[in-house]
Amino acid sequence: MATISPEAVNAPVFVPKFAIAAAAASAASRNASTPPPSSAETFSSTTSSTLTSDPEYSYVGGENGHDKQQQVGQQDYGYHPEYENYEYPVDQSGIAAQGMEPTGTNYYDPNEMDYRSHGYPQHDVVGTAYYNAAPVFLRQPLNYLLYTPSTPPELVRNAEGSHFVPASADLRQTLQKRSETIRGVTHEDLGLPEELQGYHTLVPLEPTGTPDRKKLGNWHSTVYRAIRTTDGIPHVLRRIENYRMTNQAAFAPIEIWSRIQHPSIVPVREAFTTLSFNDNSLVVSYAYFPNAQTLYDAHMKPKPLPTYQQAVYYGRHQQRHQQQLQSQQQFIPERTLWSYIIQLLSAIKKVHDHGQAVRMIDVSKVLVTGKNRVRISSCCIFDVLLFGTPQQDMAVSQQDDLLKLGRLIFALCTNNVSASSPSNMQKSLEMMKKMYSVDVQALALFLCSKITKTIDQVLEMPVVRPRILQEHDEALMATDVLETELLGELENARLFRLMCKFGFINERPEFARDARWSETGDRYIIKLFRDYVFHQVDEHGNPVLDLSHVLTCLNKLDAGTDEKLMLVARDEQSCLVVSYKDIKTCIANAFDDLVRATTASQAGKEPHVM
Numbered sequence: 386m387a388t389i390s391p392e393a394v395n396a397p398v399f400v401p402k403f404a405i406a407a408a409a410a411s412a413a414s415r416n417a418s419t420p421p422p423s424s425a426e427t428f429s430s431t432t433s434s435t436l437t438s439d440p441e442y443s444y445v446g447g448e449n450g451h452d453k454q455q456q457v458g459q460q461d462y463g464y465h466p467e468y469e470n471y472e473y474p475v476d477q478s479g480i481a482a483q484g485m486e487p488t489g490t491n492y493y494d495p496n497e498m499d500y501r502s503h504g505y506p507q508h509d510v511v512g513t514a515y516y517n518a519a520p521v522f523l524r525q526p527l528n529y530l531l532y533t534p535s536t537p538p539e540l541v542r543n544a545e546g547s548h549f550v551p552a553s554a555d556l557r558q559t560l561q562k563r564s565e566t567i568r569g570v571t572h573e574d575l576g577l578p579e580e581l582q583g584y585h586t587l588v589p590l591e592p593t594g595t596p597d598r599k600k601l602g603n604w605h606s607t608v609y610r611a612i613r614t615t616d617g618i619p620h621v622l623r624r625i626e627n628y629r630m631t632n633q634a635a636f637a638p639i640e641i642w643s644r645i646q647h648p649s650i651v652p653v654r655e656a657f658t659t660l661s662f663n664d665n666s667l668v669v670s671y672a673y674f675p676n677a678q679t680l681y682d683a684h685m686k687p688k689p690l691p692t693y694q695q696a697v698y699y700g701r702h703q704q705r706h707q708q709q710l711q712s713q714q715q716f717i718p719e720r721t722l723w724s725y726i727i728q729l730l731s732a733i734k735k736v737h738d739h740g741q742a743v744r745m746i747d748v749s750k751v752l753v754t755g756k757n758r759v760r761i762s763s764c765c766i767f768d769v770l771l772f773g774t775p776q777q778d779m780a781v782s783q784q785d786d787l788l789k790l791g792r793l794i795f796a797l798c799t800n801n802v803s804a805s806s807p808s809n810m811q812k813s814l815e816m817m818k819k820m821y822s823v824d825v826q827a828l829a830l831f832l833c834s835k836i837t838k839t840i841d842q843v844l845e846m847p848v849v850r851p852r853i854l855q856e857h858d859e860a861l862m863a864t865d866v867l868e869t870e871l872l873g874e875l876e877n878a879r880l881f882r883l884m885c886k887f888g889f890i891n892e893r894p895e896f897a898r899d900a901r902w903s904e905t906g907d908r909y910i911i912k913l914f915r916d917y918v919f920h921q922v923d924e925h926g927n928p929v930l931d932l933s934h935v936l937t938c939l940n941k942l943d944a945g946t947d948e949k950l951m952l953v954a955r956d957e958q959s960c961l962v963v964s965y966k967d968i969k970t971c972i973a974n975a976f977d978d979l980v981r982a983t984t985a986s987q988a989g990k991e992p993h994v995m
């Protein structure tokens with residue numbers, strides 16, 4: 386084996402000039418666009434402990450309150466005619482936003498040109514117009530192309546996508562957007578509490594303070610996203626304003642609902658009352674699904690007119706594009722509709738089997754959380770609000786659930802929230818006939834009929850049964866597809882760990898005098914291998930940035946193959962012929978040394994070995 390001179394080791398590291406310039410430029414832009422630290426990171430406690438005028442109650446994980454006299458007003462929430470005929474706000478003022486340049490817009494998908502990923506995931510251009518002064522969200526724009534490799538479709542294992550899982554590239558984009566949404570914060574002062582019973586960084590997910598806000602029963606309610614302090618996980622907090630709780634036993638339904646786990650029900654976490662909003666508020670915490678949209682927002686809300694960029698993009702095809710948008714929003718494909726129906730039926734079955742009623746099956750309370758996936762949100766709110774009031778029989782409430790599902794099907798099929806009202810029924814049926822099979826109609830009519838029925842009878846219907854099997858098959862297909870996707874990610878994790886080891890080992894100045902880390906020691910091989918993988922130059926001395934070369938080398942290294950390679954010193958005066966197996970051993974030994982040094986300095990602590 387040739388020995389290598391000290392000059393070779395100390396030869397300067399090659400750094401291409403343009404790379405320095407690019408790095409400097411990107412650092413500058415990073416500094417410019419990095420948001421300042423959130424004020425919410427430093428909490429000031431304005432919680433219950435300092436506010437003693439009114440008791441604050443909370444329920445977490447099965448605690449039952451003590452008995453007190455019930456003073457909750459008597460309301461009947463079984464059916465709300467006023468809710469039924471509610472005019473959903475259709476704000477066309479988004480037109481005014483045309484031509485605005487939304488930062489971080491996904492320019493690669495013209496249909497996605499909206500503000501959805503700015504921390505207000507559910508509100509697009511139209512939605513932001515609700516705010517008097519829309520909060521500004523600072524974020525670093527992501528270049529989605531970097532995350533979505535332009536691999537030819539025939540080489541991608543999940544190029545087409547399945548019923549529940551989008552194609553690989555779309556799946557990655559969707560997940561990126563979700564994580565971007567989770568990290569979005571507002572730096573504007575919205576007058577929200579900085580800390581709320583173990584949650585911080587509150588961000589409203591819907592317009593607040595608008596005069597024509599829709600009510601939840603008799604109360605105004607607002608939905609926030611907030612981070613739970615104990616685990617850093619974002620949650621949804623639904624706040625019921627001006628709700629005075631008189632008996633902590635009203636939290637009993639939370640315990641029951643926290644045991645109901647179903648893929649089509651948004652899980653309930655905990656509930657508490659608070660004075661932090663300067664009123665008596667009830668807050669119920671739920672799991673958060675980033676970028677979830679209500680069924681109304683996803684399918685029924687009129688789409689905003691095209692933005693200036695879209696108009697330019699589509700040019701003379703503008704009209705056709707607009708027609709496409711219109712038809713997209715008007716008619717849900719029958720397959721998707723059945724998927725929603727089966728998921729909701731299954732959720733209802735679970736709830737009824739627990740002796741409860743869902744009570745909230747409405748286009749504004751069912752969330753679309755993924756491709757063809759729906760979940761019922763806001764469960765158990767009414768159980769808490771109604772606690773202590775004379776209740777209607779549970780069997781009647783369960784009948785109501787089925788009736789509400791029937792109405793929801795009518796609403797989705799006709800794009801009209803009051804499609805099932807007696808005056809609209811005939812027209813709705815005619816519309817339905819044009820677009821959907823008789824099976825959909827038969828089910829919707831049965832659910833809306835006065836015949837007494839149970840969820841089991843509905844699930845036994847000949848129009849429903851085969852669709853359950855189909856749904857089951859699609860769900861299994863989805864797990865297969867996701868397993869394949871995960872396999873690819875496992876590889877990434879393996880290579881990432883290897884890269885970390887490299888980072889830990891290479892160029893450690895504190896070992897510069899150690900013979901084993903020097904150019905004559907076996908560790909020198911690692912440095913040369915790093916150059917071989919990352920610092921190759923072509924015959925003209927230009928850097929070679931070949932990712933497949935890097936991946937091939939790292940995979941061979943990780944496997945420790947016997948294949949040999951020639952490592953050349955930087956001064957090209959000497960070379961070494963070694964196998965990947967040798968290099969792997971060197972890296973393992975060097976890393977073990979580092980681990981030992983770490984554990985020696987932190988005697989008693991568990992080492993984190995990779």
Ligand SMILES: Nc1ncnc2c1ncn2[C@@H]1O[C@H](COP(=O)(O)OP(=O)(O)OP(=O)(O)O)[C@@H](O)[C@H]1O
Nearest residue numbers: 507590591599608621672673674677678679749762
């Ligand atoms: N668990 C959740 N995860 C993510 N987003 C949610 C969750 N629950 C609600 N949201 C979002 O919060 C927003 C407000 O929810 P809400 O239930 O109030 O719907 P809404 O359309 O405003 O209905 P309403 O008109 O009755 O207030 C919606 O855009 C919804 O998508």
